[in-house]
Amino acid sequence: MHIAFLTPEYPHERISHSAGIGTSIRNLVVALAQKKVKVSVFVYGQQENEIFVEDGITIHLIKNRTYRFMGWYWHRKYLQKYLNRYILSEQIDAVEAPDWTGITAFMRLKAPLVIRFHGSDTYFCHIEKRHQKLKNYWFEKLATQKAKAFIAPTAYAGKISQELFDIKNKTIQTIHYGLALERFENLNPEIFENGLILYIGTIIRKKGVFELPEIFNKVRVKFPEAKLVLIGGDSSDVQTGISSTWQILEKEFDIDDLKNVTYLGKIPYQDVQKYIKQAQVCVFPSFAETLGMVTIESMALQKPVVNTNIGWAQELMVDGESGFLVHPQDHLLYANRIMELLADANLCLTIGRNSRKRVEAIFDIEKIVQQNILFCQSITDQL
Template identity: 60%
Template sequence: MHIAFLTPEYSHPNIAQSAGIGTSIKNLATSLHKSGNNITIFIYDQPVQEIINDNGIKIHRVKGKKYKFFGWYLYRKHIQKYCAQIIHQESIDVIEAADWTGITAFMHFKIPLVIRFHGSDAYFCHLENRKQKLKNFWFEKLAINKAQAFIAPTIFAGEVSKRLFKIKGKEIQTIHNGLDISEFENKEPGNFEKHTILYIGTLIRKKGVLELPEIFNRVRNVLPEAKLRLIGSDSFDIKTNSKSTWELMKNLFTKDDLNNVEYLGKIPYNEIQKHIKKANACVFPTYAETLGMVTIEAMAMQKAIVNSNIGWSQELIIDEESGYLVHPSNHDLYAERIIELFKNDSLVLQLGKKARERVEEKFDINSLVIANINFYQSIINPNKKTT
């Protein structure tokens, strides 16, 4: 097969923007290519127009364009025209797009379109209990209507998206995002910096980072030597219109606690593993997610994790077996779980070992790629049964 992905981000040294979507697509694309399939990546809203050959995977950077009027429509049609040309030239069989912003709303392809629920604006607004702009919902709904089928990284994400967009008569297949677990080894899980908490992800309200100052304060009331390390891009805050969520966070820490907080900002992806290895515990108190790639990466590296307990998280971690699940607003219990880990190294190793086993069982890309291939084949040849 020849499979294409239309995406706003992708994990590659030349591409500045890449988070969970970019990482998950990169993992899948690489595994699909290794399985003998041709892969083309279309990345839109790029600063330059160029084609990159990434070890046999062809990456098309589609330059962003400005229009005086109707840019939301005309740029989508520009992307469609470019993709259609390559689809014809390269005999691409199926194209997959993300749900975010409904990028395919006004696009028409002669091949099947699959949408993967990485997380639409409608989905995140629903989880955060905030009102979505009608225009944004309209774009995403139009895009959903044009897709032949859907893939959800968790049952939770699929069911919520199905309700929000009133999807009927079309298949929603749950296939977890995966990673190449051979690239996430931790040969010394017992070697870590005592009493160090690590958060990795964008500093944004929906990720629950504004809960961390209260949680951290409760931890330090018991263990004053505790440290909090934060890694990830800063972002605009939609509720307060602040340009910096980090500035909001700093105002929530006590002065004494802030002395034990280290914010590294965004760092190269290849440096993140060393920080995961050094952490005593990793925390992900997010309110809105579809799966959480960095959580899986930390689990693969045998880290003890305190995660959100909302919906999708229950498909990642078995509470008290492969990590802890706690609601982000429950500051007392969240801190209590962290303190438990800090006081018990054998518990840290036990949870970390089970976390690794969980990833090997559920999130190994080498197993998940087969499910993806079978799904694409069923869409391309709907009358042909796959095994």
């Protein structure tokens, strides 16, 4: 079997941008290659055209092109032509693409198309109750019509996407993102910095970052030495149009609390684990995700997580056992859960151990890769 992945991001030194989508794709394709499945990754929107092989995976960097007229159409037709050339010459059995921007909207591919619901603009606008441009919905809707089947990282994301795009008589399979657990080992979970609270994610409203100032303020009433560290790229703010969300967020913190807040910006992926291991508690008060890679990464490293309780999050952990689920706007309860953990190192260790067991049972890439292989085989067998 030969599976291709079309994506705008992928974790690699020659690729400028990668976030949760890229990480989840890399975890999967590396595991597929280890199972002797042939894999090609087509990364569009790049600064150069290049093809190279790494870890048994063929990676295509596709240079971004500009067009004077209807670039949104001709860009997709160029990618279609590029993909079809290799579908035929390399005998690719299936192509997987993300739902974001409806990149496959006008493509006629010579292999079955599977769309994975990483999180479309339509999905996020619905979750956040934001207005969506009609053009964006149109692209994503057309893309779903071209797909033969769909994969959702959580049942929640699949159900919402199915309703939004009115998908009927097509398979939507829930397959979680997976982790290579040997890369997420914490040999000394009992060693951490007391009072260190860690947030990892883009500094953007939908991640719930504007809930943190009040939550942290409540925590510091009882734990004045508590520290909050934020890691992640800055972004423009959809409500104000200001180019830096962090500049707005920084002003929301109490002046005294801000002395205990550190924003590190975006740091190398390999350095993130160090901060997770150092933290006593990880917090993810998000309003909009399809799963949340960094949540399960923190759980795998035996960290107690205070997570959002919205939809998808209820599939990640059992409240009170392998983490805490709290609505981001319930600041008092959210702060109380954090304080329970800060006050009890043994509780941190217990929940951390349970978190690791939960990840081993549900998010182990060895199990996830088999689910993906069987699903792709079922799609190609229907031809």
